[in-house]
Amino acid sequence: MNDDASPGPHYPALLQLLRTAETIWNSSRLFFARWDLSPAQFNLLNLLTDQPEGLSQSDLSRELLTHRSNITGLVDRLEKRELVRRRELADDRRAWRVVLTRSGRELMEEILPHYYRAAEVVWGGVSARRAKEVAAVLQIVAENTERASRSLPEVRA
Secondary structure, three states, X not given: XXXXXXXXXXXXXXXXXXXXXXXXXXXXXXXXXXXXXOHHHHHHHHHHHOOOOOEEHHHHHHHHOOOHHHHHHHHHHHHHOOOEEEEEEOOEEEEEEEEEXXXXXXXXXXXXXXXXXXXXXXXXXXXXXXXXXXXXXXXXHHHHHHHHHHOOOOOOO
């Protein structure tokens, strides 16, 4: 039997990581629904919370690990709710910086205490030291995943 056809010793950890990520994503959808936000919208707002000058859509795309076209839709929906606004860059009128509005900042001030408490509940029973170790391991897994995906052959349509 070919060894590549059998799962290795890390496979159960990968499955658990995927199940955990899906569980967290589904729970976060329910959590943010009370503010009529998606997890992705919250993540964008959260990135802008500590950025008074805002971020470009390219920066948001890079930070959120998503395609720029997805950022455009997120920003459009948040702008319609007056939670963010686009501001022209002085040196490039084709580019925009996305900034929180006063309403966006107030909404984040309302959400963040609940969010921080929920994060502690999620990590209940896990020491701060252990959580730090898990974060370091997950960083390695993310880097390995990115490296592996770069080595995949391109798919042609």
